[in-house]
Amino acid sequence: MSIQDEFSFIKSITPKKINHPFLVKGIGDDAALFSSDVDVEEVVCMDTMIEEVHFTKKTMKPYHIGYKVLASNISDIAAMGGQPTFYLVSIAIPKHWSEQEIAKIYAGMTDLAERYKMDLIGGDTVSSMHSLTITITVLGRIKKGCHLLRNNAKVDDLVFVTGNVGESAAGLELLLKHGHGYMFTKEEMHLVARHQMPEPRVEIGQILASFPRVALNDVSDGIASESNEIAEASNVSIVIDADQLPRSEELCFIHKDPLPLMLNGGEDYELIGTIPKENWDELKKECQNANQKITQIGIVKEGPANVFLKQKNTLTLLQKQGYNHFKK
Numbered sequence: 001m002s003i004q005d006e007f008s009f010i011k012s013i014t015p016k017k018i019n020h021p022f023l024v025k026g027i028g029d030d031a032a033l034f035s036s037d038v039d040v041e042e043v044v045c046m047d048t049m050i051e052e053v054h055f056t057k058k059t060m061k062p063y064h065i066g067y068k069v070l071a072s073n074i075s076d077i078a079a080m081g082g083q084p085t086f087y088l089v090s091i092a093i094p095k096h097w098s099e100q101e102i103a104k105i106y107a108g109m110t111d112l113a114e115r116y117k118m119d120l121i122g123g124d125t126v127s128s129m130h131s132l133t134i135t136i137t138v139l140g141r142i143k144k145g146c147h148l149l150r151n152n153a154k155v156d157d158l159v160f161v162t163g164n165v166g167e168s169a170a171g172l173e174l175l176l177k178h179g180h181g182y183m184f185t186k187e188e189m190h191l192v193a194r195h196q197m198p199e200p201r202v203e204i205g206q207i208l209a210s211f212p213r214v215a216l217n218d219v220s221d222g223i224a225s226e227s228n229e230i231a232e233a234s235n236v237s238i239v240i241d242a243d244q245l246p247r248s249e250e251l252c253f254i255h256k257d258p259l260p261l262m263l264n265g266g267e268d269y270e271l272i273g274t275i276p277k278e279n280w281d282e283l284k285k286e287c288q289n290a291n292q293k294i295t296q297i298g299i300v301k302e303g304p305a306n307v308f309l310k311q312k313n314t315l316t317l318l319q320k321q322g323y324n325h326f327k328k
Helices: 006-013 062-078 099-115 167-178 186-196 202-208 223-234 249-254 259-264 277-289
Strands: 023-025 040-050 083-093 119-127 133-143 158-162 215-218 237-241 271-275 294-301 307-311 314-317
Touching (some): 040 062, 062 099, 062 133, 062 186, 062 202, 062 215, 083 099, 083 202, 099 119, 158 237, 158 277, 167 186, 167 259, 202 271, 202 277, 223 307
Parallel strands (some): 237 307
Antiparallel strands (some): 040 133, 083 133, 158 271, 237 294, 307 314
16 A cells, blocks of 8 residues: 555544534544434445446546546435435545545545535555545435435336536546547537536435425436436336437537437536426426526336337337446
8 A cells, every 4th residue: 555654534524624513433442423314315335446347547636537527426415316314434545545645535525525624434444456446325214204216207207407518528537548648629618527527416405305296317328328217217218319318518519420429428426306287387496596407308118118219200219238347
């Protein structure tokens, strides 16, 4: 491990303050303690990012790595309608990473955590023989009975997505081609930033949690993959209108045909879901008031668990084609 003293490093990343009064004990003992509340449900998720699989030094600065690995977990909490509260970090460090670089990784996490008033409450720091590996566990809370699940979709619901899609994948293409030190144009830099520093949709997730029935998923592996997960969980058919998919001016400026990236690119960390027609206007109004973009992109139909892409008057079966770690 490149870190000279594990204990002094842990001391250096130990938070100087806490944000949540229900944290009883954070870093410093064998485990963290926090009190429960009968009026809320606790939400927990975990993700792992591995060097040369999820990131490289060519595409991500250390700060971006820390920011993004935490953002991906916060997005999972947002997809349940929750508010993130605590996080734990397990990191395996090889010799080719310096202590200064690792400190910048934690700085990326710390800055994002501060935006959501999250507390770092523990983890583990070990050495690695090969790749840098970071595993993040995030905890959150949601008002009891208001959690959002993939199996909530029903026939005649409207399908929606937040923000724009395809931008992160386009940013990755640029980074793989040029590296993060390249002098990107304004349009290119927008896409690069969307890959390196995605915005978890916590606020809109909580807006959605205020409605009586919403199916929700975060766009980590692409629209095609996430919509299929909702269709399978709810045992319904989903029709997505290609012309309605939200695309930014920057994406269209760089790509003449951005549709493949929008469907299969992934890592946008937007939210895709369904909501009853009668709730759609109210949802749009609340999102507009909160300065949050949301777009209707399809409808739920009766039938087997499939997703179809509508292009003009043609329906095409849309299969999962997002990133698969074990696909040969």
